[in-house]
Amino acid sequence: MNRAQMNLPALAVALLVVTAVAVVSFGMADRAFVSADRDADERRVAVALSERLVGAETPLTARPNVLDADELDGMDAERLRSLFPVVDERDVRVRLGNRTLAESGDPTGGTAVRRIVLVEDREEVSLTPDLSADEPTVTLPRRSPRARLAIDPPEETTVTVVRANDRVVLRNASGLSGAFEVRLSEFETTALTFESEGDLSAESVEVTYYPAETRKELLAVTVDA
Structure with a gap:
């Protein structure tokens, strides 16, 4: 057996290793891209929802960036999806201070956006x-x-x-x-x-x-x- 023949098994093993590494690398890259796309989508929706919750057009505000406390009492997951279609079928949670206003699905992870707002109460x-x-x-x-x-x-x-x-x-x-x-x-x-x-x-x-x-x-x- 000459030297070239003796090196064939080693070459085969090397090729197998390179192929395996390439497959793993492509898989990791693919998962990284999917994760990045998902994170970007979550952040886009979270930012959009946070802005619309305190916008002038929503019935939840007394004026821009001032939430009406009376309107918040009737907030739930169904009303959240009805008022803000951007939520779609995603898992979402909206909290104000230590109070959960609305929760849909099971948002155990995801992306969170926080902002300081004013809440207005009126008394008679x-x-x-x-x-x-x-x-x-x-x-x-x-x-x-x-x-x-x-x-x-x-x-x-x-x-x-x-x-x-x-x-x-x-x-x-x-x-x-x-x-x-x-x-x-x-x-x-x-x-x-x-x-x-x-x-x-x-x-x-x-x-x-x-x-x-x-x-x-x-x-x-x-x-x-």
Whole structure:
């Protein structure tokens, strides 16, 4: 047996090793590409969902980047998918602080995107202002988007106009009596002025308004493709 013949088995083994390494390398590269694509898709959806959750177009916000606490109470996986089709069939979890707002599937891994947001709570506050002064005006202590007025003037008095700052919100020449809801500006303090024929008493009007309290929270969106 010559030297060339003796080297044939070694060459065969070397080729086998090279082939095996190449197959493993291609497999690892393929898995790396698949993993990279999946991670990129997860991040794309997580970022898109986090942005849309606090956008101006969603019913979940009072204004951009300010979540409405009342709207969040009705959030679940079904509503999440309905409002935000970008979720599709992926496993998703949305948390606000230490509270899970919605979870679909089993997002045990995946990609998480976090952002600081404001959460707005509104409470109902009622007051009965003393309108017996020469200029019957009540200033609401905090900004409110609306107010409910229960007007019950004395028999000899007729309330004809109600102004919010300089804007007429109610007018009736024959008299205003009963319950009314008026829209107010959220961006300025409101002074309600009552114009009447005759004197108003301290019990003539009850004003109910809805001041806002805001707090910072951490919104976390996890997407697992």
